[in-house]
Amino acid sequence: MHAVELIGSKCVLLENVLADLAAGKKRSCRELGIEPDELDQAYDRIVSLQIGCVRDGNTLCIPAGLDLLDVEKIRSLIDPVGRDSLHAIKVFTEIDSTNSYLLQQELDGPGGVLVLAESQTAGRGRRGRSWISPFGSNLYLSLSWRMPLTRATIEGLSLAVGLAVIQGLEEEGFPGLKMKWPNDLLLDNAKVAGILIELKPPTRDYVDLVIGIGVNLQMPVASGRLIDQPWRDLSSEMQGKSRNSIAASIVNSLIAVLGKFAEGGFTSFRQDWQEKDAFINLPVQLHMGDTIIAGIARGVNDQGAIRVLVGEEVREFHGGEITLRASHVA
Numbered sequence: 236m237h238a239v240e241l242i243g244s245k246c247v248l249l250e251n252v253l254a255d256l257a258a259g260k261k262r263s264c265r266e267l268g269i270e271p272d273e274l275d276q277a278y279d280r281i282v283s284l285q286i287g288c289v290r291d292g293n294t295l296c297i298p299a300g301l302d303l304l305d306v307e308k309i310r311s312l313i314d315p316v317g318r319d320s321l322h323a324i325k326v327f328t329e330i331d332s333t334n335s336y337l338l339q340q341e342l343d344g345p346g347g348v349l350v351l352a353e354s355q356t357a358g359r360g361r362r363g364r365s366w367i368s369p370f371g372s373n374l375y376l377s378l379s380w381r382m383p384l385t386r387a388t389i390e391g392l393s394l395a396v397g398l399a400v401i402q403g404l405e406e407e408g409f410p411g412l413k414m415k416w417p418n419d420l421l422l423d424n425a426k427v428a429g430i431l432i433e434l435k436p437p438t439r440d441y442v443d444l445v446i447g448i449g450v451n452l453q454m455p456v457a458s459g460r461l462i463d464q465p466w467r468d469l470s471s472e473m474q475g476k477s478r479n480s481i482a483a484s485i486v487n488s489l490i491a492v493l494g495k496f497a498e499g500g501f502t503s504f505r506q507d508w509q510e511k512d513a514f515i516n517l518p519v520q521l522h523m524g525d526t527i528i529a530g531i532a533r534g535v536n537d538q539g540a541i542r543v544l545v546g547e548e549v550r551e552f553h554g555g556e557i558t559l560r561a562s563h564v565a
């Protein structure tokens with residue numbers, strides 16, 4: 236993990252203290268490298284992470300322990316083909332945004348770089364929204380990847396990436412996930428995961444993408460209050476599961492999907508996507524700026540554009556500022 240200071244003056248590192256507390260054992264300030272008069276400050280900082288830290292005199296403890304992200308565990312769970320195509324895997328304790336970080340890095344040839352963070356201070360969502368990213372409880376990961384495609388042929392990729400995330404989560408024992416066009420993952424009609432794909436300046440032969448994925452696994456209550464749309468997490472199914480394993484499963488299916496998409500585009504994903512479509516054949520509204528189009532959702536076309544029956548005519552709408560709201564959901 237990358238170093239974040241817990242107590243600046245003495246350079247006590249947050250990750251060292253958390254690694255000590257991760258097993259759920261009581262640790263004295265001496266064991267944590269903290270002076271007794273610094274304990275208040277350290278305790279306040281750790282409590283702000285919402286990870287169940289308790290204090291007993293001069294000791295700190297996280298009774299439930301911590302399932303911290305671990306580069307080596309993740310690497311060992313990534314399929315050999317995927318491992319070979321990743322130039323690096325990085326885990327940050329705290330970062331502004333894993334997408335922003337990768338957008339600033341140069342990719343060195345085909346393949347990609349995987350970045351995860353325990354927390355994001357400026358996590359970004361689609362359409363300028365923020366992505367609430369508290370410490371140690373959810374997944375925030377970004378993959379930069381070189382695609383041998385042009386911007387024009389890349390339409391539909393975000394839908395295919397949504398399927399990859401569902402597949403990875405299903406393999407980890409999270410059933411019942413659905414898609415909301417273009418790439419929100421829903422459980423019981425509320426959002427559990429989001430995808431933000433950003434492109435670096437194009438070249439003639441390839442596109443360098445940054446694919447950001449946020450999954451709400453166990454959202455702390457206080458952080459959940461900050462989310463400005465209907466949401467859920469996967470906490471009811473998290474018992475005994477490891478975030479490292481979930482992250483690796485998502486990355487495995489993502490790398491496989493990227494390879495298949497590079498060869499055949501969205502067409503071969505269309506049927507699978509429609510099987511996961513939460514709104515197919517239901518009344519929907521498309522919000523495009525001030526314009527609202529009401530109709531019946533009829534799945535997607537071979538490029539991933541949404542199809543809506545408006546009156547007697549099926550119309551197709553491409554990406555951009557379109558918002559889909561089910562008319563049947565309050």
Ligand code: BTN
Pocket residue numbers: 331332333334335355357358359360361362364366374375376377419428429430431447448449450
């Ligand atoms: C959405 O609005 O649905 C997209 C959310 C994407 C969030 C992820 S978390 C990891 C990566 N880093 C970011 O700043 N955003 C994406």
